[in-house]
Amino acid sequence: MRLSPDQRSALTSLWLAGPATLAMVVFIFLPVAIVAVLSFTDYQFGASSFNWSGLDNYIKLFTSSIGQRAITNTLLYVAIVIPFSVGFGLFVAIGLHQMSTWAPRLSNVMKTVYFLPVAATLVAMSVAWQMVLHPSLGIVNQSLAALGAAPQNWLSDRGLVLYTLAMIGIWQSIGYNMVLFLAGLAAIPSDLYDAAEVDGAGSGWSRFWTVTWPMLGPTTLFVMVVTATNAFRVFETVATMTKGGPAFASDTLVYALYREGFVYFKAGYASAITMVFFVFLLVLTLLQFRVVEKKVHYR
Amino acid sequence: MSRKILGRSVQTLLLSVGAAFILLPFVWMLSLSVKPRDEIFTTDVHFLPSRFEWSNFTFALTETDIPLFLWNGLVMVAGILVFQILFAVPCAYALAQRQFAGRSLVFGLVLGALLVPFHVTAIPIFLGFAQIGLLNTFWALIIPFIPTAFGIFLFRQFFAQLPSDLFDAARVDGMSETSIVWRIAFPLALPAATAFAIFSVTAHWNDLFWPLIATTDPGLATPPRGILYFRDQESGDNVGPLMAAAVITTAPLVIAFLLAQRKFIQGIASGGLKG
Amino acid sequence: MSNILELRDVTRVFGDRTVLDRVSISIRQGSFTTLLGASGCGKSTSLRIMAGLDRPSGGDVLLDGKTVSGLTAYERNVAMVFQSYALYPHLTVAQNIALPLTMRHLSTLGRVPVLGSLVPGASEARRMILAKVGETAEALGLGELLDRKPGQLSGGQKQRVALGRALVRDPSLFLLDEPLSNLDARLRVRMRSEISALHRRTGKAFIYVTHDQTEAMAMADQIVVMIGGKVAQAGAPRELYERPANRDVAAFVGHNAINFLEQGDGIEIGNSVAGLRPEDLSPDTAGTLSARLESAEYLGSEIVLGLRSAKGTEIRAIAPGDYAVPAPGSELRLGFSPRKLHLFDATTGARLETAA
Numbered sequence: 001m002r003l004s005p006d007q008r009s010a011l012t013s014l015w016l017a018g019p020a021t022l023a024m025v026v027f028i029f030l031p032v033a034i035v036a037v038l039s040f041t042d043y044q045f046g047a048s049s050f051n052w053s054g055l056d057n058y059i060k061l062f063t064s065s066i067g068q069r070a071i072t073n074t075l076l077y078v079a080i081v082i083p084f085s086v087g088f089g090l091f092v093a094i095g096l097h098q099m100s101t102w103a104p105r106l107s108n109v110m111k112t113v114y115f116l117p118v119a120a121t122l123v124a125m126s127v128a129w130q131m132v133l134h135p136s137l138g139i140v141n142q143s144l145a146a147l148g149a150a151p152q153n154w155l156s157d158r159g160l161v162l163y164t165l166a167m168i169g170i171w172q173s174i175g176y177n178m179v180l181f182l183a184g185l186a187a188i189p190s191d192l193y194d195a196a197e198v199d200g201a202g203s204g205w206s207r208f209w210t211v212t213w214p215m216l217g218p219t220t221l222f223v224m225v226v227t228a229t230n231a232f233r234v235f236e237t238v239a240t241m242t243k244g245g246p247a248f249a250s251d252t253l254v255y256a257l258y259r260e261g262f263v264y265f266k267a268g269y270a271s272a273i274t275m276v277f278f279v280f281l282l283v284l285t286l287l288q289f290r291v292v293e294k295k296v297h298y299r
Numbered sequence: 300m301s302r303k304i305l306g307r308s309v310q311t312l313l314l315s316v317g318a319a320f321i322l323l324p325f326v327w328m329l330s331l332s333v334k335p336r337d338e339i340f341t342t343d344v345h346f347l348p349s350r351f352e353w354s355n356f357t358f359a360l361t362e363t364d365i366p367l368f369l370w371n372g373l374v375m376v377a378g379i380l381v382f383q384i385l386f387a388v389p390c391a392y393a394l395a396q397r398q399f400a401g402r403s404l405v406f407g408l409v410l411g412a413l414l415v416p417f418h419v420t421a422i423p424i425f426l427g428f429a430q431i432g433l434l435n436t437f438w439a440l441i442i443p444f445i446p447t448a449f450g451i452f453l454f455r456q457f458f459a460q461l462p463s464d465l466f467d468a469a470r471v472d473g474m475s476e477t478s479i480v481w482r483i484a485f486p487l488a489l490p491a492a493t494a495f496a497i498f499s500v501t502a503h504w505n506d507l508f509w510p511l512i513a514t515t516d517p518g519l520a521t522p523p524r525g526i527l528y529f530r531d532q533e534s535g536d537n538v539g540p541l542m543a544a545a546v547i548t549t550a551p552l553v554i555a556f557l558l559a560q561r562k563f564i565q566g567i568a569s570g571g572l573k574g
Numbered sequence: 575m576s577n578i579l580e581l582r583d584v585t586r587v588f589g590d591r592t593v594l595d596r597v598s599i600s601i602r603q604g605s606f607t608t609l610l611g612a613s614g615c616g617k618s619t620s621l622r623i624m625a626g627l628d629r630p631s632g633g634d635v636l637l638d639g640k641t642v643s644g645l646t647a648y649e650r651n652v653a654m655v656f657q658s659y660a661l662y663p664h665l666t667v668a669q670n671i672a673l674p675l676t677m678r679h680l681s682t683l684g685r686v687p688v689l690g691s692l693v694p695g696a697s698e699a700r701r702m703i704l705a706k707v708g709e710t711a712e713a714l715g716l717g718e719l720l721d722r723k724p725g726q727l728s729g730g731q732k733q734r735v736a737l738g739r740a741l742v743r744d745p746s747l748f749l750l751d752e753p754l755s756n757l758d759a760r761l762r763v764r765m766r767s768e769i770s771a772l773h774r775r776t777g778k779a780f781i782y783v784t785h786d787q788t789e790a791m792a793m794a795d796q797i798v799v800m801i802g803g804k805v806a807q808a809g810a811p812r813e814l815y816e817r818p819a820n821r822d823v824a825a826f827v828g829h830n831a832i833n834f835l836e837q838g839d840g841i842e843i844g845n846s847v848a849g850l851r852p853e854d855l856s857p858d859t860a861g862t863l864s865a866r867l868e869s870a871e872y873l874g875s876e877i878v879l880g881l882r883s884a885k886g887t888e889i890r891a892i893a894p895g896d897y898a899v900p901a902p903g904s905e906l907r908l909g910f911s912p913r914k915l916h917l918f919d920a921t922t923g924a925r926l927e928t929a930a
């Protein structure tokens with residue numbers, strides 16, 4: 001039987017777009033629906049049945065001290081990483097952008113250096129950081145000792161560990177933010193600087209405040225949201241260096257979801273953590289879309 | 300004039316301090332990886348070893364499973380990339396250059412899928428794979444990443460810019476839609492494909508979350524997973540080889556980055572659009 | 575002579591917009607037809623429907639007397655040249671020209687670079703393709719450029735490659751969509767005659783879309799004027815010029831924009847509109863029309879006069895190059911031959927046949 005052209009064309013489209021669409025439904029949308037449903041049950045991996053438990057999982061997450069820990073730790077981590085990572089990223093980008101006019105090679109080398117952590121394998125680098133911060137063999141404590149200061153347990157001191165992780169998070173993301181800022185800087189038309197010069201705002205700070213900063217405004221917003229979404233997913237460093245410890249002092253949402261789900265096999269509870277994580281990220285991502293849109297309109 | 304020089308000096312100094320901070324773990328890792336055992340376990344500060352101890356690398360490469368981990372990583376990222384492209388490119392082409400019922404629905408799904416981080420889907424995928432006995436296989440590492448909304452989106456944007464006349468010409472010339480996709484559209488999208496490949500390979504080579512969940516067989520460990528096996532086995536004694544292993548796993552991407560910096564930065568930065 | 579192609583009452587609707595409204599066109603074997611019309615009138619859509627790249631919402635397409643609505647562009651064996659050339663940017667000139675042939679004569683396996691040569695018959699096919707590509711390229715003066723990529727070619731060269739890709743496969747029909755509109759004026763005139771020569775040499779029917787009436791008049795033996803998705807008139811250039819079927823066609827065809835005069839502009843035409851071409855209207859002391867001179871453009875061989883009638887209608891007339899132009903503001907008398915007067919219905923715009 002010969003198909004009509006319309007039928008043939010529809011079949012072709014199905015053949016082209018169908019597999020990817022089906023894969024998206026099966027591996028993205030269906031799982032999201034399942035996770036949402038599971039979060040209202042007490043299902044355990046391997047169990048043959050489950051009971052509906054209403055909001056119990058959510059209540060547990062928000063009222064138990066461990067659950068609260070994971071949430072507040074994550075928020076605190078994000079709150080530390082955003083300003084430092086974005087601030088340093090901006091500072092480095094402006095510095096390298098200016099340097100490229102009088103020392104282009106040095107500027108390029110530095111750019112490579114700053115970007116290195118983005119390309120490097122984070123787990124391997126976490127193992128390296130562990131050695132850098134090793135209580136006795138690490139260069140940091142050795143240097144502190146040489147200077148006569150007290151050594152610290154960077155990764156096993158409850159009061160310190162989250163800040164240490166945040167520092168590594170900053171270390172890892174400065175280069176990425178620098179690249180985004182450099183793109184933003186390159187997009188500033190140079191005649192704006194000429195105009196500022198004519199208007200008497202030609203030097204250093206006034207240049208920055210009259211031209212650079214206002215023009216980078218949308219980029220900065222964008223970079224902040226991207227940094228936040230990435231910081232929210234912090235997992236590799238925690239899993240490698242602290243496993244959430246000591247005493248849940250460095251527990252985060254994604255690590256908690258991993259531990260509860262795949263170490264303790266509490267699928268229902270882990271699903272609730274997943275949903276909370278998802279909602280946080282959704283809010284951020286929607287914010288990001290609005291920012292991207294703004295950024296486009298600004299041009 | 301001298302103010303300018305002073306300003307530049309301060310700027311260079313600050314940037315160098317920052318760069319030193321960035322380099323610290325890299326340098327320490329390299330330093331430990333070539334230090335003899337006794338120099339590692341000392342409390343004095345030495346960046347350079349008194350003699351280079353290559354045995355750490357020999358050990359990591361011959362006495363441990365590091366080469367296997369690298370191979371696993373290679374198979375996994377290659378598998379993921381090939382299937383991602385195989386699925387994403389035709390779909391992106393159809394979305395950009397064909398009219399069909401449900402096109403805006405499919406595009407809506409792509410945009411929606413962009414909002415879903417992988418972590419969210421992990422539990423049900425794990426359940427499903429456990430159900431059909433797929434855990435602890437290469438397929439378990441590859442399959443969940445095949446539907447790449449980001450890839451479809453990226454390629455669609457690229458294809459939408461191409462003139463539709465080009466594809467009409469190919470139709471008149473007798474090409475089937477499938478060969479148009481692979482012989483016309485895809486070769487033209489090579490810049491986008493490179494960016495996407497770099498993004499995908501870096502993301503999955505470095506990923507720990509899913510390999511940690513989907514495999515428990517050390518024979519299937521990817522480099523990040525493998526390093527942790529190695530570290531946990533050696534219980535902190537074998538720092539030199541561990542650092543050598545860390546250097547070896549980081550090296551492929553870092554070398555690739557140093558060789559193709561522009562492309563790399565472009566590729567990874569393009570991921571900024573992704574959630 | 576028989577019709578190679580026929581559109582019968584073809585309608586095309588996009589959403590709620592009717593882009594083609596019962597279009598009927600007949601193309602004779604070996605003829606050169608232009609589709610002429612303003613931008614957006616549906617020329618490309620018609621062409622795409624002829625090619626099989628788009629399908630009509632209603633009506634029928636016949637090739638060689640047979641309905642082809644079920645056939646793809648490729649199965650119809652038509653060649654098409656696009657306004658933007660549509661060359662494959664990643665292939666060389668030779669590969670661009672060869673592509674239709676490789677699709678036709680080599681199996682999927684045979685197209686694979688090294689492996690392909692092992693397929694039986696593939697190497698003969700390859701040789702044949704190479705020879706045909708060489709021939710076509712020679713004929714179009716592309717011999718030197720075979721190894722270049724389209725990005726390294728000038729506009730005219732790209733156009734030639736696009737023509738080569740159409741020529742190489744010996745199609746039943748050539749469809750050309752504004753092929754010259756991206757070229758500069760001089761090159762356009764030259765390519766125009768090359769395309770006409772190509773038409774004579776191949777003896778195949780050409781359908782040529784343009785919005786440039788000069789191009790249409792110069793090349794075609796049939797012009798189809800399309801206005802707002804409808805065929806306003808189809809006929810030989812001379813017929814269109816001498817007997818435009820309605821006001822719009824009259825306005826579209828002809829080098830100088832036609833004048834439209836009404837009752838009170840100095841002629842007695844009752845409740846209709848008169849069309850009078852500037853070239854048919856010239857200063858004549860015995861003329862019946864009178865108007866005030868406003869401007870004069872000296873073009874060497876002729877002078878274009880801009881005038882205004884007592885009623886305020888703009889009128890253009892053409893005087894010979896040696897005409898002594900009076901001062902602006904003077905009243906001029908203009909004469910014309912009544913045979914050159916076209917009368918149109920004031921409301922419908924349709925041509926009114928005069929008794930004479």
Ligand SMILES: Nc1ncnc2c1ncn2[C@@H]1O[C@H](COP(=O)(O)OP(=O)(O)OP(=O)(O)O)[C@@H](O)[C@H]1O
Nearest residue numbers: 588589593611612613614615616617618619620785
């Ligand atoms: N795929 C489509 N969907 C909706 N409208 C369309 C589509 N293709 C064409 N149109 C509309 O149909 C009308 C005719 O288009 P067409 O391209 O045939 O015009 P054209 O006469 O070739 O004009 P031009 O001289 O500018 O090329 C236009 O108003 C156009 O906007």
Ligand SMILES: [Mg+2]
Nearest residue numbers: 617618619751
């Ligand atoms: Mg057109």
